[in-house]
C-alpha cells in the first residue's frame with residue numbers, strides 16, 4: 154500500500170457569511186496500492202478536487218491522516234510540516250490541476266523542464282525531454298518558446314499536464330487533466346501516461362468522462378456530498394447506479 158487515507162475531513166469556514174461552515178470532505182477513508190490507477194468520480198461539488206488538494210496539501214485537512222509511503226519512509230500529509238510536504242513534492246508526489254493557474258513569464262518548454270532541473274537534470278537534457286512531451290501532446294512546435302499566458306485553455310492544459318508528469322513522480326494526482334482537450338488530443342495524453350510513466354507509478358485522478366475512467370482505472374472511488382459512497386473495481390463500476 155502506498156497511500157492510506159484515514160477518516161479525512163475538510164471543513165471550510167465561510168467568513169463572509171457569519172462563519173457558516175461548508176463540508177468539503179467528511180470522514181473519507183480508503184487505501185491505494187502501489188502501481189494502482191484510482192479514478193475519483195462524483196457529482197459536481199461532491200469533494201473530488203478537495204480530496205486531491207488535501208493529498209497534495211494545498212488544503213490542510215481539518216481531521217484525519219493521509220499516510221504516504223515515500224522512498225524515505227512514511228509521511229502523514231495531513232499532519233506533517235510544510236517543509237516535509239515540500240520535500241516530497243517533485244519526484245515523490247506530483248499534481249496537475251485542471252488548468253495552469255499561475256502563468257509565469259517563462260516559455261512553455263521551460264515550464265515543463267523546471268521540475269526536472271529541480272531534480273538535478275542537465276538543463277538542455279530537460280528541455281529536450283520537455284519538447285518530446287509537448288510533441289507527444291500535439292502542441293505545435295512554434296508554441297514551445299512562447300509564454301503560456303497567451304495560450305488557449307487546451308494548450309495550457311497540455312503544458313500543465315506535461316509539467317506534472319515530467320519528473321515521473323511515484324504518486325501522481327490528476328484533477329481533470331484532459332477536460333479541455335478534443336478526443337484525439339485526449340487520447341494522446343492518455344497514451345503518454347502509459348508510455349512515459351513507469352508501470353510502478355500510482356495515479357489518483359479525477360475524471361468526468363466515463364470512457365476515460367473505463368480506459369485507465371483499476372478502481373473507482375465514488376464521492377457523494379463530501380462522503381465516500383463506494384470504492385469498486387472497474388469491472389463492477391456502473392456509472393448509472395453509482396454516480
Ligand SMILES: Nc1ncnc2c1ncn2[C@@H]1O[C@H](COP(=O)(O)OP(=O)(O)OP(=O)(O)O)[C@@H](O)[C@H]1O
Pocket residue numbers: 165166175176177178195196197198199200201202203204
Ligand atoms: N476553498 C474553498 N472555500 C470554500 N468552500 C470550498 C473551497 N473548496 C471547495 N469548497 C466547497 O467544498 C465542496 C466540494 O468542492 P470540490 O471542488 O471539492 O468539488 P468537486 O467534486 O471537485 O466539484 P467539480 O466537479 O464541480 O469540480 C463544495 O461545496 C465547494 O463549494
